[in-house]
Amino acid sequence: MSFFPILDVLNVSGYTTLANFPPNNWQNNYSEPLFIYLTYLKDATWHSEKLGILKNGELRTFYSNEFKSLVVDGEIPLLSLSMNPLPIESKSLPRPKIPVTDAPLWRGTLGLKSKTTTTSYQGELPIFPSQGSLLSFAPFLQFGQTIENFVLLVNITNDPAHNASEVEIYNANNKILLGSREIFSNKINIIQLDDFGFNENDLPVVSCRNMSVLPLYFSKTKDESSMSIEHTHAPMSMVTHGDRFGAQKHIKDLWFSDLKK
């Protein structure tokens, strides 16, 4: 049920590569063609357009500029692979049916391309529940006169709307609120982190108390000759085995209580 968004941000063009072969041979041996779909939000409705078929064993790369005429500026182009056709229009986000694996999940390449280089990660974007939260400890800031740091907060939900929420930025050491920004569901929300006065030993905390989002940390030189993108783990990744969701709840309860607005 995952999508593969095209990240098109900050005048750096996005690209996404889809693969029709499973990531391993022991959880799924799917070997049939898959439909390729583009889904996007327009006029409070989800629209899905079939882009073709990806044969088994093939990869195909899509660039953000291919969809400028279809996808309204500021909306996320969501690519997917599906065994079943998706509805052309719907009031709830369509569920592409993709062969199931979990070690790892079925992934695509989500990348950003400048004139000189590219940066990418292997990932996918789940459909987030309408209620959720974000707590991200982010030691990714890089420093220098020509370097810029951003967090890209990506969310997709079932409801074809842009519901607002608030993201707060803190310094983990003193838990002082450094600033807040409004973000919206079904958007790639961009926040520049250089504006908050962090130094090299500060651990930034990015939190949202009522919306789940994927936090992607993107650094680039101003001329885009050098770029880096990576996401933080969910807090549950600080433990293994046992009740990992319990550990995540513990950390979130503790920090949401301590972080004062």
Place this chain on the structure above:
Amino acid sequence: MKKIVQRIYKARWTYRQSLTKKPKNMSTKISDLFVWRSSSKWETFFELVDIASLFENKTMPRNYVDIVFFNSNGETILQRKIELIKNRRQVINISNLLSKVGHIEKYGEVGTFAIFHSNIPKIIPKLSSFIAERGYVSYKYKDNLLCSYVHGNLDAISMCENNINTVGGRGFLTRKYNLQYELKGGSVYELGIVNSSNKNMLVECEFTPINGGPIVTKLESINSKGVKVFSIGVDPKHSYRAIMSSKLIMTRPLVFRINEDYFDVFHG
């Protein structure tokens, strides 16, 4: 009958073949097996955060981590204790630490390391869980102004009362890991694969052409806790897929893409 056949088929891959082994002692600490690169071209850094302090807001005695370094053959080459600073970020220059033991001359330009946290917050064993370091490594290539970050994601190795053991699983049958990535032309790709099992493992990396070019197959024996790098330079006219085969449950590679002076690093 069909369900029974399906269960038998599945059991061949799953029966007593977990991705990671669960330690018996609840005071065990877990870490990924991170890859270090250190040379005239490469530097490696680690973003050290006091994980335990994120679970407890009371004042605690200072915590520390044990960083254990291995060469590419999985032999321990260095162990250091580093004091943690609560709720702060410490960038550990891995290459500098290694240079103090003359790593290139003695141990080569690539290896692995693990990070074990000294303090286990009380809540973690109560949840039948173990503290795990899956943090963030960054690499710098040549004179690039930026480092490229990559996160850990494998429970690979454990420490309990100074005993270090791998916890990665291995299976009975050879498994394939199909990297869902196109190795496009005009770049050199270096795929680092670690062995988180307790036995030496054979790993084959097949670079399969998508768009012209010959099949390139490389076979390496990787010692427990060690790492091998499988590389290919892709002609601008060609592109490739990469398929890893081994009895390791997880042969997810760390991928370095190098294009003249530019680079990128990511997990498969």
